[in-house]
Amino acid sequence: xxxxxxAPWRMAAExxxxxxxxxxxxxxxxxxxxxxxxxxxxxxxxRHRTAILEETVSSxxxxxxxxxxxxxxxxxxxxxxxx
Numbered sequence: 026x027x028x029x030x031x032a033p034w035r036m037a038a039e040x041x042x043x044x045x046x047x048x049x050x051x052x053x054x055x056x057x058x059x060x061x062x063x064x065x066x067x068x069x070x071x072r073h074r075t076a077i078l079e080e081t082v083s084s085x086x087x088x089x090x091x092x093x094x095x096x097x098x099x100x101x102x103x104x105x106x107x108x
Contacts, residue, residue, distance in 0.1 A: 026061075026062070032062075033060075033062045033063070034086075035082065035085070035086065035089070036062070036063070036066065037062070037063045037065075037066060038063050038065035038066040038068070038069045041066055041069050041070060041073075041077060042069055044077045044081060044082055045069075045073050045075055045077060048075070048077070048081060050075065051075040051076055051077060051078065051081070052076045052078070053074060053075070053076065054073070054074050054076045055076065057070055057071055
């Protein structure tokens with residue numbers, strides 16, 4: 026990220042903690058390295074030892090994209106599809 030204009034998106038400790046609080050379990054977080062954009066993220070992941078997969082948060086990510094004009098989806102702002 027230092028070499029590009031990339032910015033972390035929904036990758037802060039508060040994002041992680043919000044999701045890990047509502048999922049019963051997940052795969053092991055594995056080997057952790059410091060997250061320079063949010064040192065608290067590594068601390069939270071070490072405490073919970075659970076990885077959050079993209080599939081777990083894909084609805085929220087798609088809603089973010091739709092609201093920013095990045096993509097068009099059939100989802101409303103809650104992440105639900107359909108009528």
